[in-house]
Every structure is written in structure tokens, then in C-alpha cells.
Amino acid sequence: MKHKKSPTDKDFTSRISRRALLLGSGQLGLAGVLGWRMHQLGVKQADQFRLLAEENRVNIRLQPPARGLIYDRSGNPLTLNRQVYTIEIVREQADDPEEVLRRLAQLIPLPDSQIQNVLAEMARRRAFVPVTVATGLEWEHIAAVSANSPVLPGITPQLGLNRQYPRGADFSHVVGYVGPVSDYDLSQTNDKDPLLLIPRFQIGKNGIEAKIEQTLRGKAGLKRIEVNSVGRVMRELDAQASTPGTNVQLTVDAELQRFALEKLQGQSAAAVVMDVNNGDILALASAPTFDPNKFVDGISVPDWNALNGNKYRPLANKTVQGTYPPGSTFKMVVGLAGLHFGLINERERVYCPGHMEISGRRFHCWRRGGHGNVNLREALRGSCDVYFYELALRIGIERISQVARTLGVGIRPDIPLPAVREGLAPTKDWKKRVKQEDWLIGDTANSGIGQGFVLASPIQLAIMTARLASGTQIEPRLVNMFDDKLEPVRGAEKLEFDPRHLDMVRAGMYDVTNHTRGTAYRSRLKDTVMAGKTGTTQVRAISKREREQGIIKNKDRKWEWRDHALFVGYAPFDNPRYSVAVIVEHGGGGSAAAAPIAKLVMEKAIELGQSGYGPLPSQKRNDLRLREEPT
Incomplete structure (x- = not known):
């Protein structure tokens, strides 16, 4: 029987040495990895971790x-x-x-x-x-x-x-x-x-x-x-x-702006004053107004509801956002178009019996008895509707709208305000595209007196009047300077119209406020001469039922159904400086509601003079801010 050979000391020592070697190698490898990682953290990534540490305290x-x-x-x-x-x-x-x-x-x-x-x-x-x-x-x-x-x-x-x-x-x-x-x-x-x-x-x-x-x-x-x-x-x-x-x-002039708003108080209305020579907007007043300080930290719900629920729409800037049929203030556009295209002259007369038959429909003049035989100047003076029905049918809507756009109606004014409306100078293509309907001859007649589809904002009417007064393509200007950088005057070029034709239209506007038969004679200026034009635009015709109830006058109707009142004008007549446009929503007749306001605002503009601009020192901002510093 064989016996198992026992290990010798040499074998035992050999095995111990191999284990020690393996263990030592492992320890050495681990130390190497740790050393490498420490090197990475302490040297190569030092900046990154220094930044992280910095961010903990900075x-x-x-x-x-x-x-x-x-x-x-x-x-x-x-x-x-x-x-x-x-x-x-x-x-x-x-x-x-x-x-x-x-x-x-x-x-x-x-x-x-x-x-x-x-x-x-x-x-x-x-x-x-x-x-x-x-x-x-x-x-x-x-x-x-x-x-x-x-x-x-x-x-x-x-x-x-x-x-x-x-x-x-x-x-x-x-x-x-x-x-x-x-x-x-x-x-x-x-x-x-x-x-x-x-x-x-x-x-x-x-x-x-x-x-x-x-x-x-x-x-x-x-x-x-x-x-x-x-x-x-x-x-x-x-x-x-x-x-x-x-x-x-x-x-804008702060004093003139305040004055205009005072004259509009209690109305849903707007007034614009413009320098006809350089386009400066001197007043841009929309009533009623509101306190902007309430919005700075967030307006309260009751205050917001009070503004939003007011039927006079105080949040709307009616001077640029409101568009209205311009009514008879548009008759200068039609008259100038007739002269420009050779379809009428200053002597030709049109008979006004108080109405005109067009395609089986009767189009009335505002004066039921008519104006008789009138020429262009007399038609503007008395605001004869029949004259301008006839003239509009001769000219046609395309050429009327062409002249309207040249004078600024239907063109969005380039001023830095939100939601500026472009108004409307309609054409046949526009009605076909938007209304999916053909243009009718009655549409042209209505456009001849500034009703129907024609729309203009108060600032557009001020621009129109400024261009008629100056004979230039003047553009509105609301900003004078950004810091020390002056904004240029735009539109100093002459209009394409014959100066004699412009003079004929201006003569009619002169009569409106200075002839005893002019529709705004009671609103003439005392110390200078203003030329102008009244306008009244129908919001809703008096119905048969209302007539049966005895309601035959505009003032007897609900406020929101009454006519709008308008007036445009410029002064001085012989050396034009300012144009003005006023609209009183649902105010009734232009001669009674809008013209008196325009007269007062124009007188104030002339009184103030607006001779130049005040200085804006660079330190003024800091001075004003420091004045408000808490102590």
C-alpha cells in the first residue's frame, strides 16, 4: 500500500510566494488606480472642482x-x-x-x-x-x-x-x-x-x-x-x-394734449392735431381715458372690469384704432378726383332737388328741399349730397379710391403705436374678394358722400387734411428723437395734383367755416381763418317702427344708434400750419358736436405756437430717478 507524499518545506514556501505575489500585484494595481484618479481630481480636473466649490459660495x-x-x-x-x-x-x-x-x-x-x-x-x-x-x-x-x-x-x-x-x-x-x-x-x-x-x-x-x-x-x-x-x-x-x-x-405737446382731452370729456371721442409742414403729431387724444399707473404692478379685477365694461371703450385708442365712415369730410376727396380726372370744373353746376334716383332707389340729400343748382365750391359749403352722388358716378370707385389713398385714406399710418388700422378705400376687386359680391352703382354713390364701405381713422383724416392744406405727401411723425438721434421728416414731395385744383377744394373748405351759409360758420375762429368740413355718418337708419313711435330725430334714439359727428380743418388759411380732425361717436351732427371742439383745440394750438423742441440733457434721466429715491 502506497502512502501520499507529504509536501516539503520547499513546496509550501513556493505556494506562499505565489499568493504573496498575486496579492501584492493587486494591491499595487489598486494603488495605481487610486493614484491615477487622485491625479485626475487634483490636477487635470482641479479647475472644474474649484469652480463648483466657488459656485457654492458665489x-x-x-x-x-x-x-x-x-x-x-x-x-x-x-x-x-x-x-x-x-x-x-x-x-x-x-x-x-x-x-x-x-x-x-x-x-x-x-x-x-x-x-x-x-x-x-x-x-x-x-x-x-x-x-x-x-x-x-x-x-x-x-x-x-x-x-x-x-x-x-x-x-x-x-x-x-x-x-x-x-x-x-x-x-x-x-x-x-x-x-x-x-x-x-x-x-x-x-x-x-x-x-x-x-x-x-x-x-x-x-x-x-x-x-x-x-x-x-x-x-x-x-x-x-x-x-x-x-x-x-x-x-x-x-x-x-x-x-x-x-x-x-x-x-406731442403735453399742454395741448391735456386741453384736447378736457374738451372731449364726457364723450366717446377722439381729436388729432398735426403740423401740416413737418408731420408732427401735436395731440393724439382719445376719450375716455384711464390711469396707466394702475397697470404697473398689475391692475385689480374690479378696476379692469370697470374699464372693460364701459360702453365708451376707454381702453381703445380711437385716434388710430377706430375706423369710421368719414361722411361728408370725404367730399374733398371726391371733388379733387373729379377735377384731377377732368370730369368737372369749378363753374359746372348740378341740380339738387333733395334726392337722386339711382337704379330704382331714391338717394336723399341731407336737406330734404334740396340745394338747387350748385357748383363744387357751393356743394362743399352746403355739403350737398346730390352733387357728390352725381360726381361719384362720373368718376367711378376705382379712381375715387386712388385719390383717397394718395391723400392717406386706406393706408396704414407709419407711427410706433400698436394696432394702427389702415381704414378702407374700397374697390370692385375688394368687394368681390371680401364680400363675395359684385360692386353696385349704389355702392359708388354711397362712397361719394363718405358712407358705405369707406372707412377712415381720425389720424387718417388729419393726414388727409394736412396734405390738402400743404399740397405735399407729408407723413405723420410721432417721435422726434431717440436719445440724440433726430428722426427725419418724411413726405415733403409735392402731390401729383394741379395746384389750381387744390385751391378750388380749399375755397370750398374756406366757405364751410367763413361763409354765412357754411355748415360750420358758427365755429369760425376769431383771430385767424380756419378752413374745414363737417361730417355726419349714419350708424343706423330710423326704422318705420321708430317713426310710428314718434322717434324722428337722432337725439331721441338710443345713444349707440345715433349718428357719428365729424369735423376736419386747417389753419391759418393763407399760411397753413395745423390740421385737426375730431370725431364724436354717436354725437349727432358734425356742425353741432364736432366743429365746436375742433375750433377750441385749433385756437389752443395756435396760441401755444409749438415753436421748437425742449432740450433733453443726458443727465436728465438720472436727475429724475434720484428725485424719487427713498430716504
């Missing part, structure tokens, strides 16, 4: 710029930037946002409803996006919050600028207003400016503020601050200043 914050200021032509401020204290919260920095807000409510006015709104807002935002908790606070509140910052993680006091409108309601439709950026605003723009993510950052919502938002906004600055473990600011490391927005000087 915050980078955007510095909102001062919004550009807006002035009138004399240098009077129409906007200010007022310094305000604000409290913000960042959700990811607050351990328990609701608890933090409860603590904050012990230091500042913060009702429970506002806390719930802030929590809801935080839930909609990313965790790192600041949310405004309160604004317009006193310095005592800010001091209390700063002193208690260790127990208010995520809470940061801020000093910012709030827009203010010192002229109140006078320029609400022109200047407009700003308001906090909303989710809807962000969804409607491709603007990637990070300023829009700042809590309650204000952007233009209406008027000039909205139309040239990016010009007024300026560029953001940056500030690096050091914070401790609970987020308390320890020191400012460095800062890159923001770039203020551009200052803007408008052509």
Missing part, C-alpha cells in the same frame, strides 16, 4: 437696467423711474418655503392670500427662478428682513425701479403702460433676453412702451456676490453695469 445676479424715459416736445417727462424695495424668494434655497413665508409675514405686510399666490407661482417656476413676494416696501421692512436673514433662507431683499406716469391719464393711449412679464407674454415672443425671467420684470404692454419695448428696455448688467452657508450676502465681488434704455422725445 451667486451671479442680473442687474436690470433703468428703462429709457419718454418726454414731450418741450422736454416735460411723461414717464419716471421710481426706486422701490422688493422681496424675492428662491425655492431651492428655502428649506420649507411655506414656513419661511410665515416667518417673513411677521416682519412685513404679507396676508395669507398673498402667501398662497407666491407658493402657487413657485410651483409653476423652476426651483432656481426667483419669485417676487412683495414690492413697494418701506426701508424699515427691508432692514428687519436683512437683520433676520439667517432664519429666512432663500429670501433676498432687492432695490429696483418702478415705472411711474406723472401725467396720469393724459397720455395713457400714446405712451401706454408697462406691467410684469407674464407666462402669456413669454409664450408670445421669441425674445431670449434673460431679463424677462427676472421676477416681475416690467415690459411695455401698450402704446409707445410696447411698440419700442426693446429700445426702451436697455441691456442687463451682472453682479457677483459672496454668500454664506445660509445664503446671507457677505460682500460684492465685482459688477458689470447695466446699459440704460434709450430716451425718447415725442412730438
Whole structure:
């Protein structure tokens, strides 16, 4: 029987050595990997981890710029930037946002409803996006919050600028207003400016503020601050200043604007005053108006409902957004077209018996007994409808609309305001395309007296009148300067019309306000001569049922069914300087409702003179802002 050979010392030693070698190799490999990783972390990735460590104690914050200021032509401020204290919260920095807000409510006015709104807002935002908790606070509140910052993680006091409108309601439709950026605003723009993510950052919502938002906004600055473990600011490391927005000087005159609004008070109406030589818009008044300051921090629901439910539509800028049949103020267009195309002369007369038969339908003149035999000048003076029915049928709608567009009707004015309407100078193709109907001869007759499909805004009527007065293609001008950059005058070229034809139309306009039989004779000026034209546009014909009820006069009807009243004019007659257009919605006759207002506004424009522009020193913005600084 064989016995198993026992291991010798040599074999045992050999096995021990192999295991030691394997173990040592493994340890050496592990040490090598650790060394390599340490090298990576300590040398090659040192900058990255240093940056991460830095970010744990350094915050980078955007510095909102001062919004550009807006002035009138004399240098009077129409906007200010007022310094305000604000409290913000960042959700990811607050351990328990609701608890933090409860603590904050012990230091500042913060009702429970506002806390719930802030929590809801935080839930909609990313965790790192600041949310405004309160604004317009006193310095005592800010001091209390700063002193208690260790127990208010995520809470940061801020000093910012709030827009203010010192002229109140006078320029609400022109200047407009700003308001906090909303989710809807962000969804409607491709603007990637990070300023829009700042809590309650204000952007233009209406008027000039909205139309040239990016010009007024300026560029953001940056500030690096050091914070401790609970987020308390320890020191400012460095800062890159923001770039203020551009200052803007408008052509409007604050005093004339206020005066025009006073004369429109109690009406749903609009008035425009324009310099016929350079296109300056001196007044752009739409009534009723509203206080834009209510919109800056967000308008209340009751205030909004009151504005939105008002039948006089105070939120609408009627000067550029309202379009109306121009009525008899359009007769200068038809008269000039007849002269221009050689279809009538100043001596030819048309008989007006008080009506005209067209395609089996009777078209009435406003004077039931008629005007008798009248020429162009007399037809303009007495506003004879039959004369212009006849003339319109001779000319045709295509050529009437051609002259209308040359004078500015049916062309959108190029001014920096939102929702500017283009009006309508209709054609046969337009009716076929839009109404899917053929053009009728009665449509042409109606267009001859500014009814039917013809539409014009008050600013278009002011442009039309300015072009008739000056004989040039003058364009409206609402901005005089962006900072120190002057905006050019446009449209100084002569119109294509024979100057003699323009003089014939002007003679008729002269008679309207200066001849004893003129429709606006009672609104003539005392110290100078104004030429003009009244207009009345029918909103709804008096029905048979209304006549049976004894309602035969416009003033006896519901307000919204009454006729619109219009007037256009220019002065002085022998050296034209200003044009004016006034519309009073549902005001009745143009001679009774619109012409007296236009007379007063024109007299005020002449009195003020508008001789030039006031200075805009570069430091004026800072002076005005510092004047509003809290102490």
C-alpha cells in the first residue's frame, strides 16, 4: 500500500510566494488606480472642482437696467423711474418655503392670500427662478428682513425701479403702460433676453412702451456676490453695469394734449392735431381715458372690469384704432378726383332737388328741399349730397379710391403705436374678394358722400387734411428723437395734383367755416381763418317702427344708434400750419358736436405756437430717478 507524499518545506514556501505575489500585484494595481484618479481630481480636473466649490459660495445676479424715459416736445417727462424695495424668494434655497413665508409675514405686510399666490407661482417656476413676494416696501421692512436673514433662507431683499406716469391719464393711449412679464407674454415672443425671467420684470404692454419695448428696455448688467452657508450676502465681488434704455422725445405737446382731452370729456371721442409742414403729431387724444399707473404692478379685477365694461371703450385708442365712415369730410376727396380726372370744373353746376334716383332707389340729400343748382365750391359749403352722388358716378370707385389713398385714406399710418388700422378705400376687386359680391352703382354713390364701405381713422383724416392744406405727401411723425438721434421728416414731395385744383377744394373748405351759409360758420375762429368740413355718418337708419313711435330725430334714439359727428380743418388759411380732425361717436351732427371742439383745440394750438423742441440733457434721466429715491 502506497502512502501520499507529504509536501516539503520547499513546496509550501513556493505556494506562499505565489499568493504573496498575486496579492501584492493587486494591491499595487489598486494603488495605481487610486493614484491615477487622485491625479485626475487634483490636477487635470482641479479647475472644474474649484469652480463648483466657488459656485457654492458665489451667486451671479442680473442687474436690470433703468428703462429709457419718454418726454414731450418741450422736454416735460411723461414717464419716471421710481426706486422701490422688493422681496424675492428662491425655492431651492428655502428649506420649507411655506414656513419661511410665515416667518417673513411677521416682519412685513404679507396676508395669507398673498402667501398662497407666491407658493402657487413657485410651483409653476423652476426651483432656481426667483419669485417676487412683495414690492413697494418701506426701508424699515427691508432692514428687519436683512437683520433676520439667517432664519429666512432663500429670501433676498432687492432695490429696483418702478415705472411711474406723472401725467396720469393724459397720455395713457400714446405712451401706454408697462406691467410684469407674464407666462402669456413669454409664450408670445421669441425674445431670449434673460431679463424677462427676472421676477416681475416690467415690459411695455401698450402704446409707445410696447411698440419700442426693446429700445426702451436697455441691456442687463451682472453682479457677483459672496454668500454664506445660509445664503446671507457677505460682500460684492465685482459688477458689470447695466446699459440704460434709450430716451425718447415725442412730438406731442403735453399742454395741448391735456386741453384736447378736457374738451372731449364726457364723450366717446377722439381729436388729432398735426403740423401740416413737418408731420408732427401735436395731440393724439382719445376719450375716455384711464390711469396707466394702475397697470404697473398689475391692475385689480374690479378696476379692469370697470374699464372693460364701459360702453365708451376707454381702453381703445380711437385716434388710430377706430375706423369710421368719414361722411361728408370725404367730399374733398371726391371733388379733387373729379377735377384731377377732368370730369368737372369749378363753374359746372348740378341740380339738387333733395334726392337722386339711382337704379330704382331714391338717394336723399341731407336737406330734404334740396340745394338747387350748385357748383363744387357751393356743394362743399352746403355739403350737398346730390352733387357728390352725381360726381361719384362720373368718376367711378376705382379712381375715387386712388385719390383717397394718395391723400392717406386706406393706408396704414407709419407711427410706433400698436394696432394702427389702415381704414378702407374700397374697390370692385375688394368687394368681390371680401364680400363675395359684385360692386353696385349704389355702392359708388354711397362712397361719394363718405358712407358705405369707406372707412377712415381720425389720424387718417388729419393726414388727409394736412396734405390738402400743404399740397405735399407729408407723413405723420410721432417721435422726434431717440436719445440724440433726430428722426427725419418724411413726405415733403409735392402731390401729383394741379395746384389750381387744390385751391378750388380749399375755397370750398374756406366757405364751410367763413361763409354765412357754411355748415360750420358758427365755429369760425376769431383771430385767424380756419378752413374745414363737417361730417355726419349714419350708424343706423330710423326704422318705420321708430317713426310710428314718434322717434324722428337722432337725439331721441338710443345713444349707440345715433349718428357719428365729424369735423376736419386747417389753419391759418393763407399760411397753413395745423390740421385737426375730431370725431364724436354717436354725437349727432358734425356742425353741432364736432366743429365746436375742433375750433377750441385749433385756437389752443395756435396760441401755444409749438415753436421748437425742449432740450433733453443726458443727465436728465438720472436727475429724475434720484428725485424719487427713498430716504
